[in-house]
Amino acid sequence: MRYKLLHIIGGGEFGGAEEHVITLLTNIDKNLFDPYLICLCRGPLEEVAKNYGINVVTIDMNSNSPLSVISKIRSFIYKNNIDLVHTHGLRANFLGRIASYISKRKIITTVHSAVKLDYDSKIKAYIALLLNLSTSPLATKIIAVSNSIKKDLIDMGINEKKIEVIYNGIDYKKYENPMNKEKFCKIYNLDPNYPIVSVIARLHPVKGHKYFLEAAKKILNTKPKVQFLLVGDGPLRKQLMEYTDKLGLKKNVKFIGYYSPVKDVLNAIDILCLPSLMEGMGIVILESFYFSKPVVATSVGGIPEVIEDNKTGLVVSPQNPDEIANKILLLLDNPDLFNIIITNARERLKDFSLDNMVKKTENLYLKLLKKGEI
Numbered sequence: 254m255r256y257k258l259l260h261i262i263g264g265g266e267f268g269g270a271e272e273h274v275i276t277l278l279t280n281i282d283k284n285l286f287d288p289y290l291i292c293l294c295r296g297p298l299e300e301v302a303k304n305y306g307i308n309v310v311t312i313d314m315n316s317n318s319p320l321s322v323i324s325k326i327r328s329f330i331y332k333n334n335i336d337l338v339h340t341h342g343l344r345a346n347f348l349g350r351i352a353s354y355i356s357k358r359k360i361i362t363t364v365h366s367a368v369k370l371d372y373d374s375k376i377k378a379y380i381a382l383l384l385n386l387s388t389s390p391l392a393t394k395i396i397a398v399s400n401s402i403k404k405d406l407i408d409m410g411i412n413e414k415k416i417e418v419i420y421n422g423i424d425y426k427k428y429e430n431p432m433n434k435e436k437f438c439k440i441y442n443l444d445p446n447y448p449i450v451s452v453i454a455r456l457h458p459v460k461g462h463k464y465f466l467e468a469a470k471k472i473l474n475t476k477p478k479v480q481f482l483l484v485g486d487g488p489l490r491k492q493l494m495e496y497t498d499k500l501g502l503k504k505n506v507k508f509i510g511y512y513s514p515v516k517d518v519l520n521a522i523d524i525l526c527l528p529s530l531m532e533g534m535g536i537v538i539l540e541s542f543y544f545s546k547p548v549v550a551t552s553v554g555g556i557p558e559v560i561e562d563n564k565t566g567l568v569v570s571p572q573n574p575d576e577i578a579n580k581i582l583l584l585l586d587n588p589d590l591f592n593i594i595i596t597n598a599r600e601r602l603k604d605f606s607l608d609n610m611v612k613k614t615e616n617l618y619l620k621l622l623k624k625g626e627i
Contacts, residue, residue, distance in 0.1 A: 256622055257287045257334055261326065261349035262341040264292030264299060264311070266487055267511055268455045269421075269536040270341050270365040271298045273398075276424050279305050280611050286618070289333060291326060293344055297511055314344060326352035337622055340392075341365065343381050350388040359621050362389075363396040363419075366459070366533040367405050367554060386410065393621055396614070399534045399555025417617060420558075422610035423539045423602075431520035438521060441509055447478040448585055451522040453515060453537050454529070456487030461528035461551065463496065467574035468528075470500050472581055479585070481506040484518050519544040524584055530571050532556050538566070539605050542598040547591055549580045559605070565598045 258281070260274055275298075278288045290309040292299050302309040312325045326349060330338065339361045340349035346362050353360040386409060389395070395416050397403040403416050438445040450469075454460040462483065469481045483493070483506065490508065497506045512518055515537075519525075525541040527550035534555035541548050548566040550556050560566035567584065569576035584591050 255285060255287055256336040256618070257289065258337050258339065258618065259289045259291065259330065259333070259335040260339045260341065261291045261293065261345040262298065263294050263344050265294030265296040266455045267297045267301065267513070268485070269533070272536050273363070273365065273421055274341060275301060275305060276422070276607065277611065277614060278307050280424060280607060282615060285615065289335065291329065293322065293348065297513070301513060314348065319348060322348050323352045327356050330356045330358060337361065337618055339363065343385055347384045347388050350391040354391045359393040360391055361394045361396060361617065361621070362392045363398065364402050364406060364533070365398055367402065367531045382409070394617060396617070399558050401555040401558065402533050419610060419613045420605050421534050421536050421539065422605050422607035423536065423543065424607050425543065427514065428516040428540070428543055432517035434521045437517050441507055443480055443482070443507070447480055448524065449480045449482055449522045450524045450526055450581055451482040451484060451518060452526050452528065453484040453518060454527065455485045456483070456489040456493055458489060459530050461530050461571065462489065462493050464572055464574045464577060465526055465528045466493070466497055466500055466502060466506065468577035468581065469502055469506060471574060471578035473502070473505055475582060476585060479505070482518070482522060483508045484512050486511040515540060519546060522546060524549065524581060526577060526581065527551065527556070528577055529553055534559060539602060542602045545595040545599060547584055547594045547598070549577060549584070559601070564594070565601045566594060
């Protein structure tokens, strides 16, 4: 029997959660599952999904009332005879769970990050938390992308028996034949002969770009030829660009917005920095491992489950530009350490295989669909 599977996600930005959904839907066993995708915002995800041949539609929550969105999701479920719904993100969880419950479908939710740090104000975070908790009982199962996220969910009051940890995996096929480094550098006016340090993340407060920029200023006091690249888009773009000017970094820091395919960026840079205040796991870390780029990242969320300090990467305290600067300089000044870390990082990748992620997720689907277990 072939089951019809619907994923629902915001889709207004393209980050780790969106990358996860694309990877899962393009690698799932098509003999067992017929995948569909609903985006709740206009954005890059819809176009990326179409390019991969995924059956995708957008039900724009910004131009529809919540009740209208729920009704349209419900109609989509009935029209396409969907068997199981899988939601990602607060908006998708709230609206998708209600629509699925009304439609009498089982619901799985993947939690990619900590709710409390996904918003720029405590009031918004509190409201989001209440909305999430109010519909959590409707979810048949909840997937956490790390043990850190699982703990966070338990602390929120979610039943531990309902939670299953499934680590992210990456699809190596997507990283074949990246753009030549010299060509990429020419496009973005970068010098391939000098180090490029990059943050690849949506421009959101939780990603900690402010501390990366402050670290960049400190690094340039010692190494004035280092280049800094911010890849991604989001609500903080204007504010971060203004802060860059204020720090006097305009000549050394480049904002290139959302960029796809990310393999071009990873092939061109020398070091990845992830200065997040919270991170569910960090798919971009695994991507950097694959491209043999050392990672400097904060010791938050699921990152310590991926990076062992001084072995597979360098770990720093959150909100600490001094530590970020010192660790980046340590890598730039110590080629032996640089090479040891990337060798160990490539080996670490074996623990985060795509096959493992897809198979565990498929097994969970089948468990619910065939046996009706909860």
